[in-house]
Amino acid sequence: GAGVSQSPSNKVTEKGKDVELRCDPISGHTALYWYRQSLGQGLEFLIYFQGNSAPDKSGLPSDRFSAERTGGSVSTLTIQRTQQEDSAVYLCASSLAGTSPGTDTQYFGPGTRLTVL
Amino acid sequence: GENVEQHPSTLSVQEGDSAVIKCTYSDSASNYFPWYKQELGKGPQLIIDIRSNVGEKKDQRIAVTLNKTAKHFSLHITETQPEDSAVYFCAAKGWGGSARQLTFGSGTQLTVLP
Numbered sequence: 001g002a003g004v005s006q007s008p009s010n011k012v013t014e015k016g017k018d019v020e021l022r023c024d025p026i027s028g029h030t031a032l033y034w035y036r037q038s039l040g041q042g043l044e045f046l047i048y049f050q051g052n053s054a055p056d057k058s059g060l061p062s063d064r065f066s067a068e069r070t071g072g073s074v075s076t077l078t079i080q081r082t083q084q085e086d087s088a089v090y091l092c093a094s095s096l097a098g099t100s101p102g103t104d105t106q107y108f109g110p111g112t113r114l115t116v117l
Numbered sequence: 118g119e120n121v122e123q124h125p126s127t128l129s130v131q132e133g134d135s136a137v138i139k140c141t142y143s144d145s146a147s148n149y150f151p152w153y154k155q156e157l158g159k160g161p162q163l164i165i166d167i168r169s170n171v172g173e174k175k176d177q178r179i180a181v182t183l184n185k186t187a188k189h190f191s192l193h194i195t196e197t198q199p200e201d202s203a204v205y206f207c208a209a210k211g212w213g214g215s216a217r218q219l220t221f222g223s224g225t226q227l228t229v230l231p
Contacts, residue, residue, distance in 0.1 A: 043219070105151070110158075110160045
């Protein structure tokens, strides 16, 4: 079946502009995660959704970053007044988030490469 | 919070040889340890995972071992092939509660030389 999809695949913006990144999780997956991957680095957790609510926003680096999820499906990550240090690949993952083993496996999308000039 | 360290950062092996990547973690409450393979321009793909109730798991040429006492786990790839060349990430997470996110290691660039 269809995996996690993200759009756009690439985004180039000017410093100070706002950007929106979109994630479509696997159908039926109630949990959704956003991570950031800077060049040559590991993945840094940003935010986690269970349904439409975000019980864990601890990874958001500043108040310029926000995210929402509507209808328990699509999520949008918004970065306001972008800075050059925001340049990275933004990855989305989804999981069933159940209580039995295997239901918490996270499946990743291809990512959005953001470049802030 | 959890901290995961991964070694080596780069690894080159001859085709047909074995490759081993090692990770340590800090939070003794972590009990789920996946490994992801990331090819250039793509998102990470899960290749194998292990839970704390087992010490080893194998899937064809790939195996993972876990030592909960020492808080380390390793990925073993045997009979390496050029298509195994990629960046490999280990990760750790606790079970249930609010510990939903994965904490990742910094990655290992594996190059399999023909």
